[in-house]
Amino acid sequence: MIKRILIALDPDEDTPIATQYAIKLAKNNNASVTGLAVVDTSNIYPTAIVGDPDETHHARNLWEELTEESRNIASKLLDKFSSDVEKAGVRHSEISKEGASYDRIIEGMKYHDLLVVGRDSHFFYNEPKQDTKTLAQVVKYGVSPTLIVTQHFDEVNKVLIAFDGSRPAARSLKSFAHLKPFGSDVDIELLHVKDESDTGDMRLEYASEYLKEHNFESVTLKTLDKENTSEQILERSHEIGADVIILGAHAVSAIKRLAFGSTTHDLITKTDKPLFMTP
Structure with missing residues (x-):
């Protein structure tokens, strides 16, 4: 039986569908849903030049700017998730983490029965279309089943x-x-x-x-x-x-x-x- 569902949030087109599936599963199983947004700092690379203080300072500022931008996107994703599940009357919680997205998602899987995620999720908020290996790593090394959804919702019969x-x-x-x-x-x-x-x-x-x-x-x-x-x-x-x-x-x-x-x-x-x- 499912009692805790984790949904990995991403600014892609199938994350809202993943939310629909998570809500439906939660209602069917009297379960709670956790929305997880990850600021993937592992994908933000400051290119400092050793020995050049100006370049190092510029790279550091750029890293901080991109990280803050990702934090803002994560906050908006969590707000949207919270609004959707509250309207559906589903018990829920929100988590924001920083680090490598696959590490943070796998850590969350340890305490949930099921992960729901969009097929086209990349978890690199600054470059949402950039391909990453996150989904593959999560499925390979995760500790719970994963439901990978596409861009439309259907009742499962x-x-x-x-x-x-x-x-x-x-x-x-x-x-x-x-x-x-x-x-x-x-x-x-x-x-x-x-x-x-x-x-x-x-x-x-x-x-x-x-x-x-x-x-x-x-x-x-x-x-x-x-x-x-x-x-x-x-x-x-x-x-x-x-x-x-x-x-x-x-x-x-x-x-x-x-x-x-x-x-x-x-x-x-x-x-x-x-x-x-x-x-």
Whole structure:
């Protein structure tokens, strides 16, 4: 069961949608919501020249100016968050932190059951379009599940669980079953995109039994032949009208895929559905 929800605030277009999801989840679970704004001082770089006092003084002034600008943006984000959740009648609190955004978000995750965050959040308030690795680092090193949302809100009635039997997929399945973020009366499809080595695999049956033991009664199974896994998952989600996709975050070392395997990275990039993932 969810009792505490953390939402990482950012001046992007999907943070208001993340707030909507957090409010809905809080109402469904009688939970509280914490709004977190991070002034990411790790992304503000004063370029001082050693031995040149004028350049060092200028760099220091620039750093202070950019930091203060970020503080003002953080304050406005928290004010907007507070206004939205108060109107919804949801218990809430606000936190403002300074430092590396992923460190501060991960620290907050330690004391919350779920993180809700926008897919396009970068957490660099001075340059809101600048790409950062924050989302990847949060999903890889976080200590609670993450709901990554896009730019529109939908009620969740149909859930697609992409399940390959791996440890990341199993952790996401178990977190979803234990927390029941959208209740237990949702319709679930368990999807496995198999490769040539799969012969008579029972993983979907085992996963289905697990979900039913956790009071999810409407569970169907679907297996597809492996071609392009991410495209198959996205196509299937549209075919069945899924409102959210559950999957595991597979770690690799590529720069743009710091926390994600190629399938997960493609899904995050291309999906118009929220993604529920567990590190």
